[in-house]
Amino acid sequence: MAKNRRSTVRGGFVHVPALPEQVLDRAVPSLPAAAVATGLRALLTAAATHRTDPRVSEGTEH
Known part of the structure; x- marks a missing residue:
């Protein structure tokens, strides 16, 4: 999986x-x-204009 390889690909x-x-x-x-x-x-x-993503668990409301 991409997240296991510290990829810069967002998904x-x-x-x-x-x-x-x-x-x-x-x-x-x-x-x-x-x-x-x-x-x-x-x-x-939003994806195109923000370089970083919030770190939240699945199903987390913020």
Whole structure:
């Protein structure tokens, strides 16, 4: 894994929920495509403009 080799490569995980039209018959979380696009743009902007990442454990809110 990259983190075990002290790599300078940054990585992460982004969960993208289903579109509302994909879950019409199920009660599961969904998000319109425009909202997903806005969130992904914000994520990519932040990743491109910050050189360091906060050190937090998975699932940690800050």
